[in-house]
Structure formats: structure tokens, C-alpha cells
Amino acid sequence: MSVGFRAYSSSWAIPPSPDIHPAQLRLPGGAQLDLSWVRATAHGNLRASVENVFDRQLYGTQSTPDYTPLQPRRSLGISATFMN
Numbered sequence: 001m002s003v004g005f006r007a008y009s010s011s012w013a014i015p016p017s018p019d020i021h022p023a024q025l026r027l028p029g030g031a032q033l034d035l036s037w038v039r040a041t042a043h044g045n046l047r048a049s050v051e052n053v054f055d056r057q058l059y060g061t062q063s064t065p066d067y068t069p070l071q072p073r074r075s076l077g078i079s080a081t082f083m084n
Contacts, residue, residue: 004034008058008071027059027068044082051075 010029036049052074060069 001035001037004036005031006034007031025068030056030058032056032058032071044080047077047079047081049077051077 008029008031011027012025032051033053034049034051035053036047039046052072055074057073058071060071
């Protein structure tokens with residue numbers, strides 16, 4: 001089992017012409033917790049993961065005057081690998 005912790009710092013959204021329009025939007029930072037589990041055997045492995053366990057809504061670091069991206073919300077992934 002593994003635990004991941006990701007943190008995003010807050011940042012200012014800067015418009016294309018900072019001389020004319022000063023930055024007025026500050027994107028808040030935050031942190032999220034990820035968990036994963038792997039079961040390995042001689043014939044393959046099984047992996048399950050949950051990203052953003054607490055379903056935090058975090059903002060991305062890139063923005064334009066009309067768009068501020070959001071980081072992905074909670075997601076669940078399951079994969080299996082089989083070997084001969």
C-alpha cells in the first residue's frame with residue numbers, strides 16, 4: 001500500500017497586459033491525498049488506486065482571462081495484469 005500527498009501553492013492569475021489590467025484573481029492553493037494498493041503474485045498483479053480521497057476542488061496553475069482550470073476531482077482506478 002502506498003500513500004501520496006500532493007500540494008499546490010496559491011498563485012496570481014496574470015492578465016495578458018499586466019500594464020493595463022493588474023492581476024485581480026488569486027488562485028487558492030491546497031493539498032490532496034492519494035492512496036494505492038497493489039497485490040502481486042507469480043501470475044500477475046492487481047492494482048487499485050484512489051486519487052483525491054477527500055474530493056478537494058483545487059485550481060490549476062495555468063489560466064487565461066476567461067478560463068481557470070480545475071484539477072481532477074476524486075477518481076478510482078482498478079487494473080489487473082496477467083502473465084503466462
